[in-house]
Amino acid sequence: MTTSAPGRPVGGSYDPARTTGGGLTAELDRLEAQAALSFPEELRILRGLGLEGGTVLELGAGPGAVTRRLRAALPAGTALIAADIDGELLAHAAGPGVTLLVADGADLPLPDDSVDFVLLRYVLQHVPDPAAVLAEVRRVLKPGGRVACTEVDSALWGAAEPSYPELAGVHAKMAAAQRADGGDRSIGRRLPRLLRAAGFDDVVLRPFATTNDDHPTDAFAPQLGPQRLEPLVARGVLSLAELALAADRWNRFRSDPDAWVMLLGLTAAATAPAGRGPQETP
Ligand SMILES: C[S@@+](CC[C@H](N)C(=O)[O-])C[C@H]1O[C@@H](n2cnc3c(N)ncnc32)[C@H](O)[C@@H]1O
16 A cells, blocks of 8 residues: 555555646546546446445545436435545545445445445456455345446557557556556456456446547547656656657547547446355354
8 A cells, every 4th residue: 555645545556646647636637537438328337237226335436526426326315325445535525415434445344235236446456455355345235236346457448540559568567557556457357257256146247438439539638648647757667758659649649630539448247145155154
């Protein structure tokens, strides 16, 4: 675990003050922009996976870009809990009808069998031990309750035309830096196996795409533009020349009227079984 300010806990490989250039304010904007791009489609998928109400836990809610959207989308009687290990970040998620819970996903202060649906969105890629978090999710879910994990996979990030193979090294260094911090940008492909290994049933994978057919190309800037790489220069992971290369290619891309981009997200979901299996034995 790292700290973004003295004494401030940050989850695994995620440090909100050093995820994008511009610090915490820019990161809040990036998460908001990311939710604006794809959450409508994600919500359609989540509803198909059983998200409907009862008690819903958004684990790793961060500053609440998705919490606010869930609150608006779910029936009024839904008990919506937004949990995060970073209390300072989570405070931004405060709002009517949302219970905030500062907690490590691997040690939740919630009773057994108390939650109907758990969403983890872009959280497990930052967690050094995803299995421990999923075991805890299984404990708090009611039998028949559902978990959905939405993630990236760096090798399946999407597609772009034109594309710039000369940036492959930059992206590989970004993934390696996250791995060095205990995270995994290729976790998307592991999600179904992680869920099965945690004892869940009915594991399914639902990919979703976000393209600049539906959004202006500039709406992708917080995710694909050079600002996202700036902290890696400050850490010595990327050189200034590599940042300049990435900035040049992004500027070429965004000023090309025929440029096309598709970002791919992966949502894996599963059902909590009736018994806890081996974990139940004293
Ligand atoms: C990339 S942010 C995603 C925030 C939010 N889910 C969204 O999609 O906008 C990852 C979040 O996971 C949280 N996190 C990381 N490790 C955690 C853990 N072990 N327990 C709870 N939250 C954790 C971080 O503090 C951060 O808020």
